[in-house]
Amino acid sequence: MKQLISAVELHGVRRWMHVTLASCLLLSLGTASSAQAKIAPDQLQISGMLQTIELAPVHVAADQIYPGGAKVRNGGIPILFLPPDKKPSHVATHAETQALRYSLERPDLRIILTVARGHYRIVARRSAGIKSLADLRGKRIATMSATSAGFYLHNALASVGLSEADLTVVDHPRPQKLSQSIITGDVDALSIWEPEMELAVDALGEDAIIFHPDVAYDELFNLNSIAANLSDPERRLQIVKFVAALIRASSETATDPQRAIEMVASNTGYAPELIRAAWPHHSFPAAIAPDLLDVLTREEIWLARKEGRPARDRATLAKLVDPSIEIEARAMLKREKAAQ
Secondary structure, three states, X not given: OHHHHHHHHHHHHHHHHHHHHHHHHHHHHHHHHHHHHHOOOOOOOEEEOOOOHHHXXXXXXXXXXXXXXXXXXXXXXXXXXXXXXXOOOOEEEEEHHHHHHHXXXXXXXXXXXXXXXXXXXXXXXXXHOOOOHHHHOOOEXXXXXXXXXXXXXXXXXXXXXXXXXXXXXXXXXXXXXXXXHHHOXXXXXXXXXXXXXXHHHHHHHHHEEEEOOOOOOOEEEEEEEEHHHHHOHHHHHHHHHHHHHHHHHHHHHHHOOHHHHHHHHHHHOOOHHHHXXXXXXXXXOOOOOOOHHHHHHHHHHHHHHHHOOOOOOHHHHHOOEOOHHHHHHHHHHHXXXXXX
């Protein structure tokens, strides 16, 4: 009997242990499952060319409006394609020219919003005998050829029957201090994005002559992502929230640009007064530009010719533009407003 009781007791102990362990395991799995459900994707990574004024509303959105805040790191579209250990960006700004260039190897690139339009101009030295755009023939002009500034120059020259072959294009690798080339007299004209143009105009004074022909082209400074980010539900929601913040930031900046100007000055090292003077040469629509596909189609032909390759057709280029994020962001803002 004593042995039987011991066996029964032992069986009971074992059964209790099995039930308890199973319960603990279920509780553990339930807790882990619950925790996993609550884990948000890692922080949204944003990159942009920090030396540009066009980035202004992105700074405001990331720092002041986007839930939880975010940092903007230096760089554009290439940062989207970094390996995972390098923390690739999930959204990145760049002009449409670079979207065309990088999408050749990465057709999964997507343009999801036009952040800014850069209204380009050409500045030249009167003392070089330049009174009209046609007088650029035979002169030296500084720019960055494989950029939106180069495409603007191409169109501006074509408006008076000239091409790049009719003058000497002095190509620079970076925009910083590019204004010095005309200030010191190394070149006769300059075409680049702000605020280097404003620096040149200020320094040249009465010797400066400015041209801004209507060539139906503005730099389209866009927010970009990749298809994989947009197809991931959690990442997509982060991006939609950021675009909503960017739309709000652009609206606020249009009303009062002071905060945006200060943030651009802080990130570029240019004086706030210079940024303010160059500010009118930009607009910040925070909406996919209605002429985006037209510009991409025209510019693709120009780039393809420069790069010695076939140009992609309009239907292929249309696949690079995804308006759905903007649509969802505006719907989100509408819901938020209705709930107030």
